[in-house]
Amino acid sequence: MSHVSSHSPHGQSPLRTVQVLGGGSAGSSAHVRSLASGLVARGVRVTVCAPAEADLAYGFSGVGAQHFPVPRSSDPAAVAALRVACADADLVHAHGLHAALRAALALSGRRTPLVVTWHTRSHAEGARAHLLRLLERRVVRAAAVVLGSSSDLVDRARRRGARDARLAAVAFPTPRKAVEYGDPDRLRHKARAELGAIDRPLLMAVGSLDRHRGYDTLLDASRAWRSLDPVPLLVIAGEGPLRAALQRRIEDEELPVRLVGRREDVSELLLASDLAVLPSAWESRSVLAQEALHARVPLVATAVGGIPELVGDAAELVPCADADALAAAVVRLLGDDDRRELLKERGVRQAATWPTEDETVAQVLSVYDELTQTRPLA
Known part of the structure; x- marks a missing residue:
């Protein structure tokens, strides 16, 4: 299978990406680990911003990514830490609504492209449902591309005003037999x-x-x-x-x-x-x-x-x-x-019809390449 290369033919430096995890459900954490592993193997620099316990559980450092501990709250200290982590990123990829909100706040005033993957949907009732809609709208409008792990999430992102929403290839990391x-x-x-x-x-x-x-x-x-x-x-x-x-x-x-x-x-x-x-x-x-x-x-x-x-x-x-x-x-x-x-x-x-880890990485990398084609030369 051919891979999109993270290196441009014109001698650009390796693509620098930051992956942001929020509370980190099992599905999104395993996805980020798989993604980090595949991206690093293709020459991409990956920093994973996640709580310290997430790195212990999923071993992002073990697959060659740099782990940058960021607490999972939305307080100013967490956003400030994220701002530091994203300072020299070519692209930031946030997983989940709350991670995406923090990433959008951290990138505010910068031109760094933000990719958001929605792995699941948040649940709320009454006044909280209205707040959730506002958060979703804020997040999808800040994102250059929203990837939804199922078609109904893609439709939801479009209804909230996403400029570009697509179905994400999300591999299932096969459990040990x-x-x-x-x-x-x-x-x-x-x-x-x-x-x-x-x-x-x-x-x-x-x-x-x-x-x-x-x-x-x-x-x-x-x-x-x-x-x-x-x-x-x-x-x-x-x-x-x-x-x-x-x-x-x-x-x-x-x-x-x-x-x-x-x-x-x-x-x-x-x-x-x-x-x-x-x-x-x-x-x-x-x-x-x-x-x-x-x-x-x-x-x-x-x-x-x-x-x-x-x-x-x-x-x-x-x-x-x-x-x-x-x-x-x-x-x-x-x-x-x-x-x-x-x-x-x-x-x-x-x-056998589900995306492989290879296909998942290739799709994400092609999105990254689309959004970072005008990067300066090394």
């Missing part, structure tokens, strides 16, 4: 034993315990499969503000559900599962959906945001907030071996 850890069957058995699902179907949901994740609907649906024999166990991996309320419901209603908190071994737990469930009110490029299709685990998901575009015909899609439809899809799939096998095959096919 279970084979690397040893015998997959033994590992599957070990994970199921730990979760208490040796002789019963295991369902897996992953994600922060927030309102827009649809866990209330999922718990409603879990009532319906209590009548199955054996009763499936639903395991939810993630942490968040709804933990206590969800736990109370599980106990009060005696639901076949376990909250296991934030886990580092989600890939292995997923490989041990019979089904993955994604009940969110909105998602762009869900990491769980991608991991499930990669791992040949049949997926039941809500038909929202970027999900239909991402999974194609390789998952059972149900309406959002419809517990009956969700329960029916799970019960039907658990009872239909052929359908599960078909979804596994389709999942592998669908995953």
Whole structure:
């Protein structure tokens, strides 16, 4: 595959880029690490501005980028630190709304081009929803190019007044295969034993315990499969503000559900599962959906945001907030071996259509080149 070069034929100095991360969701942090690695390999200088703990978790320095610690708040000190980090940048690339707002403030009065990638959508209600719209408008108007990780995010950026909004190629950093850890069957058995699902179907949901994740609907649906024999166990991996309320419901209603908190071994737990469930009110490029299709685990998901575009015909899609439809899809799939096998095959096919890390870097680099063609000679 041919690569756009970061070096101009006229002896320009290497392109200097700054990648800005905000709170740094798992998806955007992994994307920035992958991007930094590919850009450095192509001769681009990369500085990653992110909280210190993000560099520890994702190892930006380990792939040849310079890490510049910037706190994740929008206070003047954080913006001032960012201004210093961006002082000699040819281009700044911010990931997420809050990172983009800080980058826009830091670049104010400078001609440095700003690229913004929207990986997901912020959620707000009432007065906060109005404020969120204003922030989105401010950010997309400051950006030379907005890249959206799903088509509906591109449409949203255009509605907010983006001059140039495009669909981003976002690679899924493939998780390590279970084979690397040893015998997959033994590992599957070990994970199921730990979760208490040796002789019963295991369902897996992953994600922060927030309102827009649809866990209330999922718990409603879990009532319906209590009548199955054996009763499936639903395991939810993630942490968040709804933990206590969800736990109370599980106990009060005696639901076949376990909250296991934030886990580092989600890939292995997923490989041990019979089904993955994604009940969110909105998602762009869900990491769980991608991991499930990669791992040949049949997926039941809500038909929202970027999900239909991402999974194609390789998952059972149900309406959002419809517990009956969700329960029916799970019960039907658990009872239909052929359908599960078909979804596994389709999942592998669908995953092969997603952008590779190489394609992702090439797209970003071509955007950078467009925006920096008039750079001075070295």
